[in-house]
Structure formats: structure tokens, C-alpha cells
Amino acid sequence: MGIEASYRRVTPEEFEKLHNDAAYASVYFGDDLETDEEIYAYFEALSSSDRYLDLDKHWRSLHFLFTGDFPFDSTNKGDTLLHKVFIGGTTTPWEATYGMVRYLTMSEVHDMAEALNYISEDDFKSRLDKLLGSHESRIYMEPHFLNLFAHIIKFFNKAAQEGDVVLLSFD
Incomplete structure (x- = not known):
């Protein structure tokens, strides 16, 4: 088991309704x-x-692939936009399995x-080489990470294009 991360795109109106209607x-x-x-x-x-994206347990590896740092590493300042894609946002009143849902x-x-x-x-791909090296899992993990790479970019571009708020949850 591990901590999984997921995103949801919501309209500003939907976000407001979530806040106002328990x-x-x-x-x-x-x-x-039930x-x-x-x-x-x-x-x-x-x-x-298309308003939901599940990174599963791979979010930590993806954080490295996008930023060059692992989350919560003592040398990681976590203050760039790319760091915040994975561990940023503002806390909401809604519970996730691990902590609270956050919003961007x-x-x-x-x-x-x-x-x-x-x-x-x-x-x-260069960072993927560093992460996977010549490990046996590379044959099936590389295509998976390349697919997630494309999905994250598409998800955030669509959210930006449509003026959405993004919810980030760790479960």
C-alpha cells in the first residue's frame, strides 16, 4: 500500500457550492x-x-521526473510551480484519507x-533514465510514466483553458 494522489477539475461555481453546501x-x-x-x-x-486524474502511487516518482527532486527531501525547497503541482495548494475543509483535500x-x-x-x-525521458536506470521494471514502467506525463500536461492545460480550480487529494 501507499499514498495515492488524484486531481479533480471543478468550475469556480462548483467550488463555491462545495464550500457553501455541506x-x-x-x-x-x-x-x-455504503x-x-x-x-x-x-x-x-x-x-x-476527463475532469479526474489518478496518479496512483506514482506521484512521488512523477514529482521527481518533473522537478528533479523527491518530495519531502531535505534539499527540496518545494517552492517552484512544478513542486506545487504535486504538493501545493491551499487546505480545504474536506477530509482525504491523508490530510485534507487541497485546491489550486x-x-x-x-x-x-x-x-x-x-x-x-x-x-x-532523461530524468526517467535516472529514475529507472537499467532496472527490470523499466520495460513496463517507462511507457506508463510517459503516458502519465502526457495526461498531467493535458489535464492542467484543459483546466487552465476552462478556468477550473483543481482539487488535490491524497488517499
């Missing part, structure tokens, strides 16, 4: 789900939405999308 927020975050079938259907719907403002999302667009695939 019942709506409870349903939105699936707090009212049966395995309900939970399964909820996560299936999330997974198929429309302005932060726009700035992060711009910063992500400056990362070339070659630079990403």
Missing part, C-alpha cells in the same frame, strides 16, 4: 456511499471522466500549466 460536498466526495456496488460505480464514473486556484492552475508545457519529453 450535503452537496458529502455527496460529491462519496461520503454517503455498498461495494455504490463505491465501485462512483469510482468507475470518476475514472472515466484558477491563477495557480494557469501558471502551473505554463510551467508544465516547458518540460520537453526529452528532458522527461
Whole structure:
């Protein structure tokens, strides 16, 4: 097991409604789900939405691949936009499994999308070489990380384009 990270894009109006309506927020975050079938259907719907991105347990490796640093490393200052893509945002009142759901403002999302667009695939692959080296898992992990690389950039670009707030959750 490990800590998984996921993002959700919400409109500013939806974000405001989440803040103002506790019942709506409870349903939105699936707090009212009781049966395995309900939970399964909820996560299936999330997974198929372009407004949701699950990084699974790979977020720490992705943090390294995007920033060159591991999160929470003593030498990591964590103050760049790329660091904040993974461990930034402002705390909300909604609980996640680990801590509280965090949000990135429309302005932060726009700035992060711009910063992500400056990362070339070659630079990403170079960092991937450092991370995976000649490890046996490379054969299946490299395509997975390249896929996540493309999905993160697409997700943040779409969020910036549509003026969305992004919620970040660790579960």
C-alpha cells in the first residue's frame, strides 16, 4: 500500500457550492456511499471522466521526473510551480484519507500549466533514465510514466483553458 494522489477539475461555481453546501460536498466526495456496488460505480464514473486524474502511487516518482527532486527531501525547497503541482495548494475543509483535500486556484492552475508545457519529453525521458536506470521494471514502467506525463500536461492545460480550480487529494 501507499499514498495515492488524484486531481479533480471543478468550475469556480462548483467550488463555491462545495464550500457553501455541506450535503452537496458529502455527496460529491462519496461520503454517503455504503455498498461495494455504490463505491465501485462512483469510482468507475470518476475514472472515466476527463475532469479526474489518478496518479496512483506514482506521484512521488512523477514529482521527481518533473522537478528533479523527491518530495519531502531535505534539499527540496518545494517552492517552484512544478513542486506545487504535486504538493501545493491551499487546505480545504474536506477530509482525504491523508490530510485534507487541497485546491489550486484558477491563477495557480494557469501558471502551473505554463510551467508544465516547458518540460520537453526529452528532458522527461532523461530524468526517467535516472529514475529507472537499467532496472527490470523499466520495460513496463517507462511507457506508463510517459503516458502519465502526457495526461498531467493535458489535464492542467484543459483546466487552465476552462478556468477550473483543481482539487488535490491524497488517499
